[in-house]
Amino acid sequence: MFQIVKMQPGDRTSELARLGMRIRSKGDEFHMEQPCPALKERCCTIYAQRPTRCRLFHCQQLRLIEADETTEASALDLIRQTQAQAAQVRELIERCGLREDGQPLIERFERLMSTPVDENLEPELVVLRAELDGAMRRLRLVINREFRPPPLSH
Numbered sequence: 001m002f003q004i005v006k007m008q009p010g011d012r013t014s015e016l017a018r019l020g021m022r023i024r025s026k027g028d029e030f031h032m033e034q035p036c037p038a039l040k041e042r043c044c045t046i047y048a049q050r051p052t053r054c055r056l057f058h059c060q061q062l063r064l065i066e067a068d069e070t071t072e073a074s075a076l077d078l079i080r081q082t083q084a085q086a087a088q089v090r091e092l093i094e095r096c097g098l099r100e101d102g103q104p105l106i107e108r109f110e111r112l113m114s115t116p117v118d119e120n121l122e123p124e125l126v127v128l129r130a131e132l133d134g135a136m137r138r139l140r141l142v143i144n145r146e147f148r149p150p151p152l153s154h
């Protein structure tokens with residue numbers, strides 16, 4: 001669901017690039033494109049070399065575990081359910097005609113939904129897109145509610 005990971009001072013961009021990460025620049029800032037090639041079978045394969053933003057990111061479920069407000073088993077259960085929701089969105093995107101191209105899910109969804117569809121010529125596609133729209137809305141809701149860290153209070 002994330003599109004980029006911003007590089008921070010001290011991040012070794014050339015080492016990350018050598019490890020296969022897609023490092024890009026915009027102005028004088030660098031970022032790492034997502035989805036991350038280091039993520040394999042739900043594990044970070046460059047854990048010791050991961051960038052600062054990855055080190056600092058504690059999702060809401062991890063925070064709840066640390067505060068003894070949920071258990072690891074419940075968090076893993078929720079992760080599995082959310083992955084199933086993401087897989088459903090991926091499948092619906094393909095059924096709507098957009099093949100997997102390695103781009104972030106959110107980007108593919110937006111690209112697909114921004115192309116016009118004629119409801120007289122392709123009524124089934126209109127139904128599929130409505131299904132996809134609902135599935136993506138539910139996925140975003142669960143990610144925002146259960147995984148994104150709460151905004152910082154000042």
Ligand code: SF4
Pocket residue numbers: 005036037038039040043044045046047050051054
């Ligand atoms: S934690 Fe690892 S797998 Fe995840 S985005 Fe960072 S480098 Fe990639």
